[in-house]
Amino acid sequence: MRTLISNGTIVTADGSTAADVLIDAETIVQVGRDLAAAGATADETIDATGRYVIPGGIDAHTHMELPFGGTFAKDTFETGTRAAAFGGTTSIIDFAVQSRGGSLREGLDTWHAKAEGNAVADYGFHMIMSDVNDGTLAEMDGLVAEGIPDFKLFTAYPGVFYSDDGAIFRAMQQTARNGGLIMMHAENGMAIDVVAAQTVAAGMTDPIGHGVARKAVFEGEATNRVIRLAEAAGVPVYIVHLSASDALAEVRAARDRGTKAFAETCPQYLFLSLDDMGNGFEGAKFVCSPPLRSQDTWDDLWTGLVKDDLQLVATDHCPFDFHGQKELGRGDFRKVPNGLPGVEDRVDLLHDGGVVGGRISRERWVEIVSTAPAKMFGMYPQKGAVAVGSDADLVIYDPNRRHTISATTHHMNVDYSCYEGRSVQGGSDIVLSRGMVIVRDGQFTGRKGHGRFIKRAPANHARMS
Ligand code: URP
Ligand code: ZN
Ligand code: ZN
Numbered sequence: 276m277r278t279l280i281s282n283g284t285i286v287t288a289d290g291s292t293a294a295d296v297l298i299d300a301e302t303i304v305q306v307g308r309d310l311a312a313a314g315a316t317a318d319e320t321i322d323a324t325g326r327y328v329i330p331g332g333i334d335a336h337t338h339m340e341l342p343f344g345g346t347f348a349k350d351t352f353e354t355g356t357r358a359a360a361f362g363g364t365t366s367i368i369d370f371a372v373q374s375r376g377g378s379l380r381e382g383l384d385t386w387h388a389k390a391e392g393n394a395v396a397d398y399g400f401h402m403i404m405s406d407v408n409d410g411t412l413a414e415m416d417g418l419v420a421e422g423i424p425d426f427k428l429f430t431a432y433p434g435v436f437y438s439d440d441g442a443i444f445r446a447m448q449q450t451a452r453n454g455g456l457i458m459m460h461a462e463n464g465m466a467i468d469v470v471a472a473q474t475v476a477a478g479m480t481d482p483i484g485h486g487v488a489r490k491a492v493f494e495g496e497a498t499n500r501v502i503r504l505a506e507a508a509g510v511p512v513y514i515v516h517l518s519a520s521d522a523l524a525e526v527r528a529a530r531d532r533g534t535k536a537f538a539e540t541c542p543q544y545l546f547l548s549l550d551d552m553g554n555g556f557e558g559a560k561f562v563c564s565p566p567l568r569s570q571d572t573w574d575d576l577w578t579g580l581v582k583d584d585l586q587l588v589a590t591d592h593c594p595f596d597f598h599g600q601k602e603l604g605r606g607d608f609r610k611v612p613n614g615l616p617g618v619e620d621r622v623d624l625l626h627d628g629g630v631v632g633g634r635i636s637r638e639r640w641v642e643i644v645s646t647a648p649a650k651m652f653g654m655y656p657q658k659g660a661v662a663v664g665s666d667a668d669l670v671i672y673d674p675n676r677r678h679t680i681s682a683t684t685h686h687m688n689v690d691y692s693c694y695e696g697r698s699v700q701g702g703s704d705i706v707l708s709r710g711m712v713i714v715r716d717g718q719f720t721g722r723k724g725h726g727r728f729i730k731r732a733p734a735n736h737a738r739m740s
Contacts, residue, residue, distance in 0.1 A: 276300060276318050278710060279310060283323025283671065285661050287330065288642035296328055298667040301709035306663060321705060323671045329641050330659050331365025331396075331668030331706065332622045333648040336515060336539060336589035339369050340389055344612035346600050348593045349688045352390040352398065353723050355592065355618055358686035360396050360713050360721065362619035363703035365668040366658055366729065367592075368399040368648075370427060375406045379414040383423065387728070394726025395719075396708045397668070399652065401425040401458060405435070407442035415446070416453045422730030424455040424653055427515065430497040431464035431564060440504065447508035454733040456652075457505060458513045461497035461522065462489060462565055471609055482558035484608040486549045486566040494565050495521025502529045502536050511535035511736035513651070516591045518544040518565040520575040527584045535736050537651060539589045540576050542624045543567060543615050547693060559601035560691050562611040563591065577634045580643060583740075587647040588625055592618035594689035616689045620680055622670075624694070626701035630674070637674070650739070653731040671705035678702055686719075 278298040285294050297305035297315050305315060339355045341348040350358065359367055371386035373379050379402055390398050400423050404411060415426065428443050429436040450457050471488040498514055502525060505512035514526060517538045529536035543563060548570045552558035561567055579585035593614025595601050604611025622644050629635040649659025656665050680694040706714040713721030
């Protein structure tokens with residue numbers, strides 16, 4: 276099957292150009308002007324007049340079916356990758372979870388079983404380590420060889436995913452040897468638990484207490500600590516879901532002194548705030564960790580994205596229904612499952628708030644939603660590029676079409692939207708995954724099981740600035 280995409284504007288991280296794209300089976304085979312006139316033939320031609328042709332979005336931080344707080348994140352690999360596709364995202368990297376007392380292998384096998392035969396678009400895995408010991412340290416090198424070169428550890432969630440500094444440092448040393456990447460959830464979970472207990476004891480049991488207890492200084496402190504530990508271990512470190520100006524300042528300072536420190540932020544920290552958590556128990560819809568911050572953080576985070584102190588935006592997609600799941604925390608905010616839905620909204624929110632809003636160029640938009648994650652996580656130029664030889668993961672994107680985000684129309688398997696009623700400019704008209712049209716004009720045309728595991732190589736972070 277050969278597909279010709281004609282008359283569009285190709286937008287990549289490097290620039291924009293009027294050119295056609297020819298796809299043969301799963302791969303881009305030609306990029307250039309007037310390919311039909313030059314003799315290119317195709318079974319289908321897609322006329323992209325007036326629209327962008329961009330590399331498919333890559334969401335480097337999702338949690339399909341994550342067990343958390345006595346329940347499970349609701350999207351499966353089928354529903355989650357399908358929703359992602361509607362929003363212009365054609366690859367996700369999800370977090371496989373090592374259970375306490377279990378091996379990395381068991382966790383990885385569990386996640387492969389969840390995804391294989393179910394995903395509609397391609398997926399990779401990072402590995403969550405919640406139990407660092409001689410056995411799991413020894414397993415890490417094998418995972419790198421199997422295409423899972425990144426390991427997430429937590430200074431948060433004592434008793435669940437938390438690791439102490441010694442455990443984190445040992446995992447960092449191992450990763451320094453095997454060429455992988457350490458990802459850190461950086462909040463001081465021990466201090467947070469103290470303040471959270473005091474907050475509940477003082478009678479503040481509504482979800483706003485979650486935001487009050489998880490202070491920005493606790494994120495800044497933990498970010499500084501894990502970066503310093505990474506420097507001592509000689510390993511690149513990537514801060515996930517960075518939300519606070521304090522934490523950004525630590526990343527910036529580390530980068531300024533030449534440390535290989537990287538960070539992502541998420542749409543919720545750019546578009547939502549602590550104010551959203553203040554409406555009684557309704558605020559549970561916005562409970563995630565780190566928590567939403569004050570609105571004056573937004574400008575700092577956008578500046579971080581402009582200056583590349585933040586390299587990319589991922590969603591931390593972790594959807595729990597308001598009814599029946601978030602409700603587990605009525606009367607005690609500590610029991611609200613942590614996480615927000617968002618895999619479907621990321622590309623459009625960033626186009627609307629970033630490009631239309633005049634904060635970033637359309638090229639930087641493509642970079643932070645696709646190319647940077649591909650480079651950071653060892654899958655460039657297979658993904659994240661519109662180039663000969665790359666996978667034909669492409670989006671025909673209408674930069675002018677407006678739509679309103681709503682739980683009544685979204686495709687994520689969750690009963691509310693954090694962005695209910697927000698009108699955004701820009702939308703994915705046609706989405707291709709390895710040459711297959713999987714979304715066309717609001718209809719799903721893909722296939723369950725089309726998605727494939729992406730075996731990733733360790734990226735060369737030493738060459739990234
Ligand atoms: O609230 C969040 N972020 N839930 C998902 C788990 C995590 O820490 O990423
Ligand atoms: Zn986390
Ligand atoms: Zn997460």
